[in-house]
């Protein structure tokens with residue numbers, strides 16, 4: 539192990555951890571050699587995002603093993619992957635910052651590819667998963683394809699793979715990210731917006747060996763909504779313009795029905811059509827209220843000024 543003076547840190551690796559007791563040791567066994575190979579001064583920051591398993595004691599023992607390499611942040615509750623990364627960003631000392639998952643889906647041996655791109659002069663380097671095909675469930679693969687497409691259209695952020703968390707950022711970008719106040723954000727998209735010269739590079743992607751994905755369908759929908767409302771007002775515009783258009787059409791329809799009523803007399807046959815139309819409008823209204831609610835919620839969170847997360851303990855490397 540390289541036990542050199544690491545006051546000048548080149549590289550900080552930030553890893554969010556939520557119930558990863560089974561993978562942490564395997565991760566560190568691969569991560570440390572992969573980082574040593576780079577010949578840079580590095581540090582690794584783990585944020586324990588309110589794990590309910592033994593992740594925290596395991597992290598502590600890993601830190602004892604590599605005291606001058608590892609910094610630990612412990613949340614008092616679960617604040618989500620992106621807040622965990624944010625807390626890691628608050629601690630980084632390196633001039634380049636890497637994020638990756640703790641579940642070994644992002645192979646540590648691929649980090650060098652990101653560094654190469656940073657050395658070429660890019661300030662944000664996203665990984666996109668190469669062999670995702672074989673490893674992820676097809677429903678998830680297609681959902682994320684569709685979401686990627688809609689997101690790129692709506693937010694003007696074009697990323698091949700928004701879900702891959704193996705990414706590299708130059709320090710000034712990370713400093714800008716930590717200055718934001720949003721409580722629900724999506725760090726890759728935020729970084730892309732702040733980047734001067736972003737790029738992407740293909741990285742390997744492995745199947746989760748232990749445990750299962752921490753994301754339920756609900757959380758995936760949440761993240762997607764965060765992406766849409768956090769980076770664009772387009773959904774609001776679509777809704778208001780669409781709403782106006784629909785109102786106009788329904789006005790014309792009502793007028794037409796009124797004329798028919800006067801000319802032909804009462805017609806019971808059209809009742810179900812009316813029901814259908816009514817249900818349609820109710821659906822539109824509810825969606826609209828939901829979208830407006832998303833923005834109100836975000837505004838509320840931002841102005842309430844509450845801390846984004848609460849740190850119980852920070853254990854700095856020596």
Ligand code: UDP
Nearest residue numbers: 554555556587618619622639640751752753
């Ligand atoms: N994670 C976290 N907090 C959460 C959920 C996940 O810190 O509330 C971490 C998790 O430990 C992992 C990474 O975020 O390191 C990605 O999570 P996961 O593998 O469950 O997501 P997926 O790969 O299925 O998108």
Ligand code: MG
Nearest residue numbers: 639641643746
């Ligand atoms: Mg994963």
